[in-house]
Amino acid sequence: MTSPRRTLLKVVILGDSGVGKTSLMNQFVNHRFSREYKATIGADFLTKELEVDGEAITLQLWDTAGQERFQSLGVAFYRGADCCIVVYDVNNAKSFESVENWRSEFLEQTSSLNNNAFPFVILGNQIDKDPSKRTVPLNHALSYCKNQGGNLTHFETSAKDGTNVSIAFESIARSALENSSHEDYASDLTGSISLLNNTNESGSCAC
């Protein structure tokens, strides 16, 4: 193939209301922070083109609404995702407790065949705030990710000053890429039609 084809990767971002999902997305995509974002309704769509390990990819990002009431929408936005980001606010213990709910809700709605392999990236946001306000210690979050046993990566970020945002999203892109190539591999395997062709060919040979 002469012209390099862009790989499309779909990423969904979840988490409680007000933890900074929209801010993280905009820091990553536009390198901007604003206090003027409205609460997301349903989900917003963003794209970002980048290169990971020499491969040109386009991330299709779905920035979802945090309020529980919108969870019934899930499937419309979760379907076909290659990676899922779950965000919590390090200054809000409740938002951290919700991480597992978001994860299981996502897996349930997408009914992924191999739940343990599906990549999740957990982001503890708003680390720019006064450290005395922090209610979720880093080791707490790390031990959660370890104990879950699935494919979980963790970062602490600040959408406000940009700390760790690009590193985190690079990791997200890589996870999504890996997951999508696994899927491609899997679909190649399920292409049992080739076997059928072979049988036909061998059949003709026998004649």
Place this chain on the structure above:
Amino acid sequence: MMERKEKPMSFKNFGLFFKKTATESNSSTINRSRSQQNQRTKSAETFTDLPGLRLTKTRAETSSNATSPISSYPINRSSSSLDFGTNRKLSSKYARYMSQTDEDWGLPNSNTSFTKNTRFNGASATSSTNNSSSRHHRHGVQCATDSNSARKYIDMFEKNALKPSPKSANQTAEAEVALINCQMSRIKKFTRVLEAPVVDLIALRTLSWNGVPPELRPIVWKMLLGYAPSNASRRDSTLEKKREDYFAIRDTLFHTEGEYGHLDQALWHQVAIDVPRTNASIPLYQNPATQRILERILYIWATRHPASGYVQGINDLVTPFYQVFLLPYTQPYDPETFDVRQLTKRQLDEVEADCFWCLSKLLDGIQDNYIHAQPGIQRQVMKLQELTYRIDAPLAKHLQSEGVDFLQFSFRWMNCLLMRELSIENIIRMWDTYMAEGPDGFSDFHLYVCASFLVKWSSELQKMEFQEILIFLQSLPVASWTDSDIELLLSEAFLWKSLFSGATAHLRQS
């Protein structure tokens, strides 16, 4: 299969046919009435390029058999914005057209009517309107009325019309005089309806469908929503009682400022993080007084409606009420930069209570949108998809082939009633019509508005791929939209509704 394919097309043609004939008959009527009036305006003009006009007439044509009160006032259109600066050519045609229709309806020449080359005497114009404003107050209609508006129009006129314009100053002045006259006569029509001992709600709806003059919006909205009684003798006392009811609820929950520990913390947290995010770029909404008001309204509404509770987006829906009810106090200043702390406590309290009750009335009609699983919105989105297939099959098929799910872009259209798509000024004008439509305005009629809104971008969308489509639909080029764009949208929605409402054939998808 063939038949299915051709059906939407034939409907399109049908629409065009009507547009054409409507335009023809329209201009001929105008020409006839012109000659009857001794050629009041010299040049005979066609109005084919006037947005809204063709469709409005079409609307009248298609619904001539319907019982809708609107159909009897098909051409009573008025732009409630007084933006003379934009599109002069259009406004002059508009104004001349309007002045014709007023005459056609046999409206008496009012003493406040301005004629060409009249040097304004602000005092006399104001005094003549003062009469009507005092009459107004006798009936307890609490709003800024004609005197204010007359003053505003005079100011506008002096600022704009008397400014020498290089190209045909006379013509422009004439047009603007006509526009002012039309605005005045429109206000008079409303005032006449509102002054009655028992307001004729059908007449009020009919008038309001085409837009409510800003000065009269507070009382008109309250009446259309059924909050203010149509019976003048009971109006003040009822409003007083409702406000007191609200204050009583408020005082039990918010007795001490800044003390929120006793509230439902999950609900309060959601409200408290959403209020600062409501129109965060507009100073009015960054004002602490505004934020406390919105917090209380949303919290109290949610506690009284446990089946839905507070759902994000409802915060947006309070803001048109807030801005409209503040208007009598903010004029002539821009409400968006107005410091509400200039109002007395009593005045702010009344605005708060009125916003609460009107929001409640609005949400009563769309409760299904906010209860668990949001079935109202799911249904609307599905209907929008079906309607799009019916109205613009190529667009619907294109969206489908690109893998665009209607839920992905139109969920927000339903959840926030297009408030995230259009400016608050556009929304306020739109709500005039929604309220005039009656209890289904915010649900059923809104669906048709969304359909018109979507097919408006058909040609652009059909050239785009999945990503572009979604990004385009998230930031539609509507920043410059004025009242006339909204009025065209509403007219189109009316057309689709009269064609498809109750018709179930479009539910059969191919």
